[in-house]
Amino acid sequence: MALLDRHEWYDIARDTNWTPGYVSREELFPPELSDPYGIPVEEWETFDEPYKVSYREYVKIQREKDSSAYSVKAALSRSKFHDEAGEGWASVLKLHYGSVALTEYQACQFQARMVRFGPSPSMRNMATFGMLDELRHAQLQLFFPHELVHRDRQYDWAHEAAHTNNWAVVGGRHAFDDIMMCRDAITGTLMVSFAFETGLTNLQMIGLSTDAANVGDFTFANLITSIQSDEARHAQLGTPSIEIMVRNGRKKEAQQILDIAFWRMWRLFSITVGIPMDYYIPLEQRHLSFKEFMYEWVNRQYVRQVEDIGLERPWYWDEFLDDIENHHHCQQGGIWSWRPTVWWNPPGAVSPEERQWLEEKYPGWNASYGTYWDVITDNLLAGREEKTHPECLPIICNMCQIPISNRPGEPWKARVLQHEHEGRRYNFCTEPCRWIFTTDPDRYKDHESIVDRLYSGEIQPPTLDGVLAYMGIGVVSEGGHDGADYSWIEGFRAQAAE
């Protein structure tokens, strides 16, 4: 019997919409989980995914990807790479696995929402593959760090982070619960498939695998490439949905959805990608600064993509460009200073040579962030290590849950933006974070930041040790210390001696 080519049966096979007889369509696809925008089902039936795959092809390709990633890992598992790589790269891995492994599993549930409640049959079909993708990513990223746990308990955060109230985890959870876990299928696909996966992650993975190969971590480079190839496929779920919304008079809503998600993901992205690129990766192995990476891979492409589908770049674009040059530098200072609260060992990475590189890539770095590190460097040179540890908690943004900060030194731009709602005062780091709150206060108003929890008495005992234990430090693993054991100050000592 002759087999049909895929294109001869594909459209018919995936057209699984029917007219329900026993229940109403509203019951089968409740708007709050499916499409709250009231777009007719015939419109959703025009959804045409650009990338087509059959189940047979999918399984064959995924099997090959898995065997390639796992066999590279097995082949290199006896190599001395991790003995020699240094704590900067280890920090990249610990931060990555802790923030990503179980987020992939959440992404699996997000794809499952489209599988069940997507109003378009082709969306349900593609999301089924997306769900299997995300399950594979979760498995890979739990398995790969597992062999590193015996070397360093901090790698256990791959598995444990999502079960803790670590401040960085609370920030990630707030954002992903917002855009990925608690949205209907359509809003979710705009937020995750488009703003996050198309706009940021797909490109991040290309950059990250290049960095990994430069550093010599071929196991990790292969893992990331394997995952990225799936992301590039299922991220395409977003564009057809936006086109259908724009065509059906929902352009304004689509624009707002993307602007919320892009900002929320950006705030996390600049920490999880910006800090590693400009600080944790050893100077000789950095291939692009984070800013160069953003301009080359994200900014132009994101603007082009939103314009192609009839939307505009986010209203806060100027503030976003400013944030590219600022946010991760502030947070490198903050995370390093509060290093006992994180599950990796962040290197200060501000030796004379590194500061020169930072000044070249970010003119004005020394006059601003440099002044923060000057004080720390002086204290370390004088043997006053204890003075490099702050004794209070920073003010946290009630949207992104990240410490509020802005340029120190000459520019001195640190400000808290406030907003009163139903008698409670909320603090925000930036206008976009405040704006997101005002788009839907009921959604956000009851959340307590980690600092709110300290003052409300939820964290007991309200001491430094109590706060650390609440964050999982000393429970899952020890917290962080300087990843280079302060060796980056030696260049300054030599300069002073001259």
Ligand code: MN
């Ligand atoms: Mn994934």
Ligand code: MN
């Ligand atoms: Mn994905």
